[in-house]
């Protein structure tokens with residue numbers, strides 16, 4: 001599922017960067033903030049559309065550009081949320097910005113989650129760490145259309161309880177009908193009420209009907225490489241498992257080759273890919 005720029009959209013030129021004001025900044029965890037952005041140009045604000053799982057190139061004037069998933073609800077496109085972890089040069093500089101400052105946005109890019117194909121099926125969502133960011137929009141999308149999907153199981157793992165983002169969202173999601181939310185932490189503290197261990201251990205706690213299950217996965221690639229075989233042992237075919245992948249991105253439109261993975265460019269063929277298509281290249285550098 002993707003939103004493809006068309007000639008009558010403001011995105012006809014994928015190199016154009018649109019200014020957006022930071023209207024809110026929420027501290028999620030140490031070194032991780034969610035920025036709520038509002039396009040300065042009203043036309044752009046009205047016409048911006050995205051699909052869950054797509055990403056924007058977020059530009060800090062005079063510093064550089066980074067690929068960041070869109071976290072917000074696609075049914076409320078006027079609010080554009082990005083959760084950004086401080087990693088290096090650009091993200092460190094973004095972290096210094098405050099409400100009222102401006103960023104540049106280019107996008108949306110890439111293929112999102114297969115939410116049309118998932119209709120009528122059970123959905124299992126498996127995420128680790130900041131990997132929950134690209135699925136937030138998908139979860140909100142499903143819950144706005146709850147009757148069109150079967151059961152929803154959200155399995156999320158963190159290293160420590162301090163790394164748990166979106167606490168209120170997880171609590172709100174578990175209140176939806178036919179929905180399970182299972183959390184785990186590698187290292188617990190005294191406040192942790194959930195499972196202790198890695199996220200793949202949660203698979204044992206959920207029942208799945210392999211014939212009608214679609215899996216959405218995002219997190220460290222090691223989690224996918226270890227987790228997918230367990231799901232397949234339980235009868236879920238590789239063709240029903242979708243993963244969102246990260247590679248260094250520059251152009252965002254399949255021209256520069258930075259994000260190449262085998263025959264694919266993850267900026268335009270991904271970041272969401274069907275597992276069987278990318279399995280040979282997962283975990284390999286420079287392919």
Ligand SMILES: Cc1cc2nc3c(=O)[nH]c(=O)nc-3n(C[C@H](O)[C@H](O)[C@H](O)COP(=O)(O)OP(=O)(O)OC[C@H]3O[C@@H](n4cnc5c(N)ncnc54)[C@H](O)[C@@H]3O)c2cc1C
Nearest residue numbers: 066067068069083084085087088089090091133246247271
């Ligand atoms: C499709 C896509 C979606 C993304 N969504 C998000 C998101 O929602 N939130 C978010 O915070 N980040 C996200 N990222 C990752 C983000 O793009 C990088 O963290 C960012 O480009 C780092 O840029 P920098 O200039 O701050 O760091 P750089 O100066 O480029 O890197 C500094 C150091 O960190 C290493 N590094 C760079 N990126 C990563 C990484 N992802 N993980 C670990 N080490 C890294 C580099 O190798 C280098 O050693 C996404 C990436 C992709 C491709």
Ligand code: FES
Nearest residue numbers: 250252256257267
């Ligand atoms: S980022 Fe340039 S080809 Fe994908």
